[in-house]
Amino acid sequence: MSIDEQLLQLGDELRAEGVAIGTSELLDSVAVLAELDWRDRATFKQGLAATLAKSPEDRRVFDLVFERFFFRAAEGAAIEAGVVEAGGVGANADAAQQIDLEQLRAQIAEALAEGDEGRMQDLARLALAAIGRASEGSGVVGIDVQRIRRALGLRSDPQPDYPPGDPRREGLPRDALRRFEAMLRRELERAQIERTQALPPSRPLGDLDRALPSGPAADLAAVHRVVAQLRRRLATHGVERRGSHRHDHVDIRRTMRASLQTGGVPVVVKYRPRRPRRPEIYVLCDVSTSVTSASVFFLSVLHALHDSFRRMRSFVFIERISEVTDTFARERSFKAISDAIASDAGVADVSGYTDYGRVWSEFRSLVEDDLHPRATVIVLGDARTNGRDPRADIFATIAARAGRTFWLNPEPRLYWNYGDSVIDAYTPYCTAFECWTTHQLEDFVKALTGSRS
Amino acid sequence: MDALPESVDAVAEGLRAAGYLPGGSTALVAYLATRLHKPVLVEGPAGVGKTELAKAMATYLGRELVRLQCYEGLDEAKALYEWNYRKQLLRIQAEADGAGWSEVQDDIFGEEFLLARPLLQAISATAPVVLLIDEIDKTDQEFEAMLLELLSDFQITIPELGRIAASSQPVVLLTSNNSRELTEALKRRCLYLWLDYPTLEHELAIVRLHAPLLPDTVARKLVEVVAMVRELDLKKPPSIAESIDWARALLLLGASDIDAATFNETMSVIVKHRTDIELVAERVGLALA
Numbered sequence: 001m002s003i004d005e006q007l008l009q010l011g012d013e014l015r016a017e018g019v020a021i022g023t024s025e026l027l028d029s030v031a032v033l034a035e036l037d038w039r040d041r042a043t044f045k046q047g048l049a050a051t052l053a054k055s056p057e058d059r060r061v062f063d064l065v066f067e068r069f070f071f072r073a074a075e076g077a078a079i080e081a082g083v084v085e086a087g088g089v090g091a092n093a094d095a096a097q098q099i100d101l102e103q104l105r106a107q108i109a110e111a112l113a114e115g116d117e118g119r120m121q122d123l124a125r126l127a128l129a130a131i132g133r134a135s136e137g138s139g140v141v142g143i144d145v146q147r148i149r150r151a152l153g154l155r156s157d158p159q160p161d162y163p164p165g166d167p168r169r170e171g172l173p174r175d176a177l178r179r180f181e182a183m184l185r186r187e188l189e190r191a192q193i194e195r196t197q198a199l200p201p202s203r204p205l206g207d208l209d210r211a212l213p214s215g216p217a218a219d220l221a222a223v224h225r226v227v228a229q230l231r232r233r234l235a236t237h238g239v240e241r242r243g244s245h246r247h248d249h250v251d252i253r254r255t256m257r258a259s260l261q262t263g264g265v266p267v268v269v270k271y272r273p274r275r276p277r278r279p280e281i282y283v284l285c286d287v288s289t290s291v292t293s294a295s296v297f298f299l300s301v302l303h304a305l306h307d308s309f310r311r312m313r314s315f316v317f318i319e320r321i322s323e324v325t326d327t328f329a330r331e332r333s334f335k336a337i338s339d340a341i342a343s344d345a346g347v348a349d350v351s352g353y354t355d356y357g358r359v360w361s362e363f364r365s366l367v368e369d370d371l372h373p374r375a376t377v378i379v380l381g382d383a384r385t386n387g388r389d390p391r392a393d394i395f396a397t398i399a400a401r402a403g404r405t406f407w408l409n410p411e412p413r414l415y416w417n418y419g420d421s422v423i424d425a426y427t428p429y430c431t432a433f434e435c436w437t438t439h440q441l442e443d444f445v446k447a448l449t450g451s452r453s
Numbered sequence: 454m455d456a457l458p459e460s461v462d463a464v465a466e467g468l469r470a471a472g473y474l475p476g477g478s479t480a481l482v483a484y485l486a487t488r489l490h491k492p493v494l495v496e497g498p499a500g501v502g503k504t505e506l507a508k509a510m511a512t513y514l515g516r517e518l519v520r521l522q523c524y525e526g527l528d529e530a531k532a533l534y535e536w537n538y539r540k541q542l543l544r545i546q547a548e549a550d551g552a553g554w555s556e557v558q559d560d561i562f563g564e565e566f567l568l569a570r571p572l573l574q575a576i577s578a579t580a581p582v583v584l585l586i587d588e589i590d591k592t593d594q595e596f597e598a599m600l601l602e603l604l605s606d607f608q609i610t611i612p613e614l615g616r617i618a619a620s621s622q623p624v625v626l627l628t629s630n631n632s633r634e635l636t637e638a639l640k641r642r643c644l645y646l647w648l649d650y651p652t653l654e655h656e657l658a659i660v661r662l663h664a665p666l667l668p669d670t671v672a673r674k675l676v677e678v679v680a681m682v683r684e685l686d687l688k689k690p691p692s693i694a695e696s697i698d699w700a701r702a703l704l705l706l707g708a709s710d711i712d713a714a715t716f717n718e719t720m721s722v723i724v725k726h727r728t729d730i731e732l733v734a735e736r737v738g739l740a741l742a
Contacts, residue, residue, distance in 0.1 A: 024641055028491070032644075035488045036461070036481070043461070046478035050485060054494070054645040056631075221688050225632060333728050442634075 004030065010069050011052070017065055019058045025051055071186065075193045104130060105152050106166070112154070112176040113167030120176075124183040127152060128191070141192070145184045154180070222438045223297070226445060227304035248272070280374055281305065281312040282367065282402070286381030287341065288318040288354045297410070297436065298380040299341070303334050313367070316341055317359045317381075318352065321366065354384060356422075357391030364398055371401040379407045379430070383416075383423040392425040405430035408444065412436075457487050464513070473502070473509030474662060476655045482646040483510060492604045492625035494589075494640060497648035500692025503628040506648075507585035510624060517578070519623075520585045521571040523592045529599055533609060535568045562613040572600075576607055576619035583624045589639075590629040597639050604642045651693065653680055659693060664700035674711045675700055679723065681740065682733055691723035699723050713741040 007029060011021050028051040038044040045066060053062035104127060111119040131151045153159075158171040254270035262268075285302055287295045302314050306328040313325045324341055331337045371377075377398065383390075399405040407430045409416065409423060416423045423432055433444045458464045464487075465480035475483070483506070486493045495503045511518035521532055541561040548557055569577060575584040589597065603609055607619035627643065629635060651659065656676045660667070667675075676696065683690045691699075699722045708715050717738055724733050 020637060022641055028489075028644070031489055032485055035485060043481065046481050047485070050478065050482045050644045050646060054640040054643070055634075056496070056647055059647055 003033070006073060007048075010048075010065070013065050013069055014052060014062065017061050019053065019061055019065075021052055071189075075190065079193070101130060105154075108152055108154065108180070109166070109168045109172060112172045112180055115173065115176050117179075120180050121183055124180060124187050128184065128187050141185055141188045144188055145181055148184055149177075149181060223300045223441065224304040224307065226438050226441045227301065227307070280372075280376065281309055282371075282375060282377045283312065283314045284321070284359070284363065284377070284379045284381070285314065285316050286318070286354060286379075287316045289352065296338070298408075299338055300334060301380065301408075301441065303328065303337060315363065315366075317354070317363075319355045319358060321359050321362045323366070353386040353388075354381070355388050356381075356383070356385050357389045357394070360391050360394040360398065364394055368401070371398065373401075373403040375402045377402045377405045377430075379405070380410070380435075381407070382409055382411050382421065383407070383426060384420050385422050387420055390422045390425045392422075392429070395426055396429045399429035406444070407432040408435040408441075409433065410436045458484055458514075460484070467513035468506075468509050471509040471512035472662065473505055474655065474659050475506075476651050477649075479506065479646065479648065482644055485644055486624055486626075487514070489644070490607075490622050492627060492643045493646055494635070494643035495626055495628045495646045495648060496631050498650070498690070498692060499630055500694035501648045501650060502693055503626075503648055504585065504587055507583060507587075507626045507628075510626070511583040514581075514583065514624065516580065516624070517582045518585060519571050519575040519578075519582050520587060523586065523588045523590075523596070525591055525593070527592050527596055529596075531570055532572050532596070533570050533599075534573045534611060535570065536562075536613075537566045537568050541566050564614070567611075567614075572603055573609060573617070575623045575625075576603070576609060576621075577617060578623075579620060581621035581623055583626070586625070586627045588630060589627045590631065590633045590635060594636060597636050601638055601642065604639070650683060650690070653677065656680075656693065656696060660696055660700045663697045664704050667700050667704050668709065671703060671708060671711060672700065675703065678711060678716070678737060678741070681737055682723065685732060685736055687724070687729045687732065688726045689724075689729065695723045711741065713738055716741050 007026060011026050014021050029048050032047045032051050033044075036043055036047045038047060048066070049059060049062055053059040104123070108120075108123045108127065111123055127148060131148050153168070154172060154177060155168075156171050156174045156177055159168050162169040248271040251270045251272045255266050255268070258268045258270055259266040283302055283305060285295070285298050287299075305312060306314065313323065314328060315321050315323050327337055327340050331340060407423070407426060409432055411421070411434070413434045415421065426432070431447075433440065433447065435441055435444055458467065461481050461484045464484040465475050468475045468480060468483065482493055485491070495506060497503060507520075508518060510516075544561050544566070545557060548560075567573075572584070575582050586600070589600075604625065607622065609617050611617060627639075650656075653676055656679070657672060660672050660676060661669075664672070679691055679696045679699070699719065702719055702722050703711070703715070706715075706719070708719075717734060720730065720733060724730050
């Protein structure tokens with residue numbers, strides 16, 4: 001197969017994984033290869049990456065797909081040509097017996113501590129020959145990898161039994177260990193392909209593989225960035241005008257003054273300046289156990305919103321509702337806020353399960369007089385009522401009094417209305433969004449501010 | 454020097470001579486940019502040397518650097534061109550009698566009355582330049598759309614004058630801090646370079662280059678501590694620029710070792726958020742003590 005066809009196939013696989021690649025990108029990648037001496041693997045990969053992967057997320061997917069694709073391409077070609085590696089895994093069980101396991105363990109630990117890529121690769125093959133043969137593999141690659149790793153005694157936590165100077169005493173570097181496991185996995189797959197003389201079906205990447213590693217503070221910063229964008233959009237796009245505000249009002253004073261220039265004839269009509277509407281936001285955030293994983297995300301959204309909007313009131317709820325606007329005003333650090341909310345919001349009553357019906361009626365009695373058509377109500381919750389009455393009628397009256405109502409649901413759309421989720425009872429009165437990543441939050445921001453322009 | 458670089462290694466060598474240590478695929482992408490005449494989109498966290506790369510490229514290629522700093526509300530009058538309105542007025546008044554309308558009109562929309570802003574400057578320069586469009590993510594999408602013509606064809610259309618094609622091929626670098634997703638159309642026209650925090654050895658070399666007088670042991674300890682700080686979950690991890698600042702600060706203070714006391718005094722050079730400072734003081738301060 002020629003290199004162009006290979007590139008096109010690689011492009012197809014990347015597209016299948018959600019990387020946006022157009023014909024122009026593929027043309028570029030061919031042009032790039034014409035300029036480079038790409039017999040070197042790293043150069044080849046970097047050259048392609050510069051034209052095909054144009055964001056950090058894409059780059060990560062590209063790396064994974066690149067490895068998978070060329071591994072499969074090479075193995076496929078090997079099967080076709082009937083190449084069997086001498087000294088491969090299946091070759092000589094006798095030689096394997098002679099490998100000193102203790103020495104091998106020490107050598108591998110040393111290579112891992114140094115992070116020597118080439119040596120790790122060699123040792124992975126050796127380890128497979130030594131241990132992979134000893135007992136027949138389970139046939140499941142992931143299990144075999146772990147079995148071999150255990151047999152080699154490779155652990156990232158410190159093992160004080162070893163003498164000083166041995167890298168295992170301090171524990172092996174985690175990422176080197178992960179790389180070594182990937183190598184083992186690859187060698188096992190190679191052996192399997194050699195045995196069966198066929199390529200296994202290719203597996204699409206899971207969400208876990210493609211997610212970029214990040215920590216809570218970085219996530220918080222990302223949420224803040226999206227909310228800052230939300231505020232800017234709300235400020236620059238202007239807001240929908242209703243009722244009499246749709247028309248301009250003539251400013252009599254300024255019109256008269258301007259008319260002096262034209263001898264008292266009001267040729268130029270001056271209008272009153274339009275005052276931008278200040279959004280007033282009510283946010284209700286579910287903090288019950290069913291949304292534990294999402295509530296950190298939601299609280300950080302709340303935190304970021306408070307940074308951006310002054311006229312905002314926030315509430316947390318489980319069985320009852322409690323206003324936490326003051327907590328946010330008082331505390332600056334996110335950790336202090338989540339601690340304060342966890343300790344003294346007093347929202348759990350008896351069971352600790354969400355009771356939406358009660359929450360709506362309490363919310364209505366709390367803010368009924370303040371709600372007006374200029375207000376926006378945002379609910380962050382999974383709409384799981386635990387079998388209680390959703391009381392959509394109260395929710396409807398709240399939505400009718402407020403200008404706009406949004407629902408952000410931390411569950412994938414697939415699970416909506418499944419089990420005790422009753423989101424459909426509320427959707428007639430509000431716009432619901434799936435929202436559990438900053439990307440989806442961004443989509444919400446777009447929908448919120450973009451639909452009117 | 455007008456000749457294009459011969460190989461990737463030549464570019465790496467040249468950038469090194471210009472005081473920039475390229476890492477990973479930086480030299481490769483820079484080489485491709487000069488050979489393929491494609492703009493490069495450089496992304497990465499703040500302070501990893503995106504702008505420096507453009508400066509080093511200009512030094513290495515012996516070209517002038519034209520820089521356009523982007524900000525919210527940047528429009529074409531400030532980025533592309535503007536008519537020199539005062540000069541046009543003067544011209545009309547000087548010609549007040551005698552000259553016909555059409556002559557004056559032809560006249561006042563000539564290149565003489567055009568104020569070239571960075572982008573027009575870059576493509577109308579006789580000698581090729583390096584054009585740096587800094588922090589493109591700060592502008593609006595409309596501005597990006599306006600750039601497309603320039604980036605793909607190296608030309609600008611001015612309604613009154615027609616098309617101005619580039620007289621020389623500039624090397625174009627766009628930088629972005631990833632604060633907003635750029636449009637696909639823009640990305641499609643660019644090569645992509647992701648600059649990340651450097652490896653330990655690489656950063657050590659950079660620090661040595663910028664603070665050659667700092668003792669070796671201190672420099673090594675410094676990059677190790679910075680790497681340790683980056684491992685923590687911070688709002689704003691320290692960048693290369695901050696490691697260099699720190700190295701210079703330590704040099705000024707004449708520190709011969711980084712111990713807990715020195716670290717606590719000078720920490721504010723690399724960590725700049727109150728919550729971050731608390732976390733770093735707690736974790737790294739303990740590790741050093």
